[in-house]
Ligand SMILES: [Fe+2]
């Protein structure tokens with residue numbers, strides 16, 4: 001946020017909302033490539049299902065902006081750009097079961113990032129008295145948690161059989 005000093009919790013909330021809106025839009029672009037690159041039906045289908053949810057989350061975030069009287073706006077988020085860049089590295093440089101395990105781990109890193117962000121955002125929404133935003137953000141948080149659990153189960157049952 002160039003030239004703008006954030007002072008209030010409301011500023012921090014709005015800024016973090018813009019970050020995650022940018023992040024979800026970047027994920028909508030990145031996930032089809034990850035799906036293509038993954039081996040194995042189960043990982044591919046987990047990614048494609050979460051891509052659908054992610055598109056829905058973009059719409060839900062637009063409702064959150066509306067509920068606080070703001071226009072949806074993305075703010076470049078270095079954290080998600082870094083996570084996506086790492087995933088692109090895996091797609092380029094790895095093969096076989098190593099690639100699949102690393103892609104699954106990369107997807108989980110993204111889910112954990114999102115869980116951290118939405119956990120914070122929905123608590124801030126509550127403190128700010130934005131109950132509609134709180135409920136919408138909780139809806140997304142629950143989807144991210146479910147996506148992460150699904151990936152954990154897949155890692156345990158399919159990938160890290162050791
Ligand atoms: Fe998401």
Ligand SMILES: [Fe+2]
Pocket residue numbers: 050054110111114144147
């Ligand atoms: Fe997610």
